[in-house]
Amino acid sequence: MLCQSFWLFSRSVVLHIHRHYITVGDVGLALTQAYTLTGFVQYGIRQWAELENKMTSVERALEYTKSEQENINKGILPPLDWPLKGKIQFVDVSLRYCSSDIYLLKNLNFTVSPKEKIGIVGRTGAGKSTLISTLFRLYDHEGEIRIDDMDIRHLQLTTVREKITIIPQEPVLFPGSIRDNLDPFRNHDDHEIWSAVEKSGLLRQISGTNITSLNITIHDINLTGGQKQLLSIARAILLKNNIVILDEVTANMDEGTEKLVSDVVMENFESCTVMIVAHKLETIIGLDKVMVLEHGAIVEYNTPAKLLEDRNGMFYSMVKSSGLLA
Numbered sequence: 001m002l003c004q005s006f007w008l009f010s011r012s013v014v015l016h017i018h019r020h021y022i023t024v025g026d027v028g029l030a031l032t033q034a035y036t037l038t039g040f041v042q043y044g045i046r047q048w049a050e051l052e053n054k055m056t057s058v059e060r061a062l063e064y065t066k067s068e069q070e071n072i073n074k075g076i077l078p079p080l081d082w083p084l085k086g087k088i089q090f091v092d093v094s095l096r097y098c099s100s101d102i103y104l105l106k107n108l109n110f111t112v113s114p115k116e117k118i119g120i121v122g123r124t125g126a127g128k129s130t131l132i133s134t135l136f137r138l139y140d141h142e143g144e145i146r147i148d149d150m151d152i153r154h155l156q157l158t159t160v161r162e163k164i165t166i167i168p169q170e171p172v173l174f175p176g177s178i179r180d181n182l183d184p185f186r187n188h189d190d191h192e193i194w195s196a197v198e199k200s201g202l203l204r205q206i207s208g209t210n211i212t213s214l215n216i217t218i219h220d221i222n223l224t225g226g227q228k229q230l231l232s233i234a235r236a237i238l239l240k241n242n243i244v245i246l247d248e249v250t251a252n253m254d255e256g257t258e259k260l261v262s263d264v265v266m267e268n269f270e271s272c273t274v275m276i277v278a279h280k281l282e283t284i285i286g287l288d289k290v291m292v293l294e295h296g297a298i299v300e301y302n303t304p305a306k307l308l309e310d311r312n313g314m315f316y317s318m319v320k321s322s323g324l325l326a
Ligand SMILES: Nc1ncnc2c1ncn2[C@@H]1O[C@H](COP(=O)(O)OP(=O)(O)OP(=O)(O)O)[C@@H](O)[C@H]1O
Pocket: 060, 097, 100, 104, 122, 123, 124, 125, 126, 127, 128, 129, 130, 131
């Protein structure tokens, strides 16, 4: 009897352990499999996203093979001092990239008066950079873009591009000296170049101790992103064009450098017509006018004060959600 009870007890313990063991084992196995599967899924998603990016790059590269070679010297030469005033007019301007039927800019109609400073805002993909690219005739647009009343489509392409200054988000610097970078065609004397460097605020930023000569190479002075941007502003100051475009120049800057860049732009390009593409609303809230783009169309264009009166407007809601409104 005792023996039988002991047998039954032992059997139930073994069964219990066995069941328990199987359960723990199963859970462990399931977890491992789930973990591996998640890893695979995540890996797959990453690969897919990368593939998509690469396909877009290939698509864009293919687009260039289909584009006609630009004839940069064809067209009318405008007067030497063009554009003296710096008035910009878009009349029914639309644009689609050659590989697509979708319009990325839709019937844009606006005027930027001489010396006006305007900000262009809008969500990612709204068409801000595309709008800027039309000023340089990077793509064939429909409608008319007039600068100082001349349709830029009929003007010589090199002249159009030379006469409008652009300061892009990523400063383009060559691996040469400061002089090579600021004046590659040797159009200016040392005094003018130093003066532009001084006006750009760069010497204030790096205490002036690092740049002892214009022949010093960019590599030797180890500039930060913001300082490189100031150098490209110095280049823009030297160019003395009446139209200046800034495309997200303060995007990756700390607050101090951002403020310095904004001040330098306002001081040095005061007599120019300036268009500023910006995500940071602080950069454009004090400008003469603001244009809000949405899906390639202008949804609002007026002084910031007027736009802020419309509490249902897009600019109002952008400013409100950025925390700039009390
Ligand atoms: N070369 C191109 N070919 C085809 N489509 C393009 C090309 N460049 C941009 N696009 C598309 O055009 C639309 C507008 O892009 P754009 O870069 O002008 O927007 P954005 O407002 O400047 O955006 P972000 O604030 O992100 O810079 C987007 O849908 C974009 O995918």
